[in-house]
Amino acid sequence: MQNSSKYIVANWKQHGCQQMLADWLTQVSQAVTQKPSLQHLRLALCAPMPYIAMQHTGVPSVLRGAQYVSPYQGGAYTGEVSARMLQDLAVDIVLVGHSERRQWFNETTSQRRAQLHALWCVGITPVLCIGENAEQHLQGLTEQVLTQQLSEVLDDQPQLGPLILAYEPIFAIGSGHPLLPVEAQQVHNFLRNILARWYTDPLPIPLLYGGSVNPDNVSHYALQPDIDGVLVGGASLNPTTFLQLAQAFIQAPIVRIKTDSGVA
Numbered sequence: 001m002q003n004s005s006k007y008i009v010a011n012w013k014q015h016g017c018q019q020m021l022a023d024w025l026t027q028v029s030q031a032v033t034q035k036p037s038l039q040h041l042r043l044a045l046c047a048p049m050p051y052i053a054m055q056h057t058g059v060p061s062v063l064r065g066a067q068y069v070s071p072y073q074g075g076a077y078t079g080e081v082s083a084r085m086l087q088d089l090a091v092d093i094v095l096v097g098h099s100e101r102r103q104w105f106n107e108t109t110s111q112r113r114a115q116l117h118a119l120w121c122v123g124i125t126p127v128l129c130i131g132e133n134a135e136q137h138l139q140g141l142t143e144q145v146l147t148q149q150l151s152e153v154l155d156d157q158p159q160l161g162p163l164i165l166a167y168e169p170i171f172a173i174g175s176g177h178p179l180l181p182v183e184a185q186q187v188h189n190f191l192r193n194i195l196a197r198w199y200t201d202p203l204p205i206p207l208l209y210g211g212s213v214n215p216d217n218v219s220h221y222a223l224q225p226d227i228d229g230v231l232v233g234g235a236s237l238n239p240t241t242f243l244q245l246a247q248a249f250i251q252a253p254i255v256r257i258k259t260d261s262g263v264a
């Protein structure tokens with residue numbers, strides 16, 4: 001997957017039902033079909049596991065996502081879903097290490113490492129979520145914490161594959177208190193540079209911001225040069241709102257050109 005596009009990734013968490021999914025997909029795929037500018041974006045829905053097989057739009061730029069993959073490749077692990085099963089369902093991207101998984105399900109570093117490896121083995125792109133908590137943020141430890149979170153899962157991986165990185169400060173998730181766009185930009189710029197430790201060319205790695213993104217604030221994130229998209233929970237459930245987020249990423253380059261040339 002190349003970084004020529006911007007990513008708008010919906011994370012439905014434990015919300016939704018079949019009807020809601022069908023309505024969302026219909027509205028989003030119709031919008032993409034009717035509006036060619038939307039086809040330059042990558043829109044993705046990370047639906048709850050039972051609905052993944054129903055995520056058929058026939059629109060190539062609408063990606064199929066999952067919120068979880070088992071660290072185990074297969075076997076006697078009741079309740080688990082393997083990377084191979086997700087591949088079988090044509091899943092394109094999978095969230096790894098979301099802070100809610102770490103907080104409520106005690107997902108460990110070794111599990112995250114194994115999840116990345118399992119996904120890369122079957123050619124699925126992980127959306128690796130990293131982020132500091134409020135205390136670490138206030139203590140100025142953001143860069144240190146993020147470096148650690150990347151090192152512990154990327155160091156000594158048998159083989160690295162395509163990656164999407166989502167920076168989500170934990171205190172900004174679902175709180176209505178997003179990180180200021182300029183602060184997020186600084187962190188993204190830091191991440192862009194530090195990824196060179198593991199990837200000879202970090203440029204194709206999309207860097208998404210997540211945490212209380214909504215239609216009112218999204219354009220400020222879209223304008224930042226190192227923010228390649230957003231990972232969105234609450235505001236992604238409604239297809240109209242989701243499409244408003246996408247629209248902001250279409251308009252951003254136009255606003256940027258106007259601003260740079262002194263037009264706006």
Ligand code: PGA
Nearest residue numbers: 173174211212232233234
């Ligand atoms: P939020 O969630 O947009 O509701 O803050 C973001 C996320 O958890 O990925």
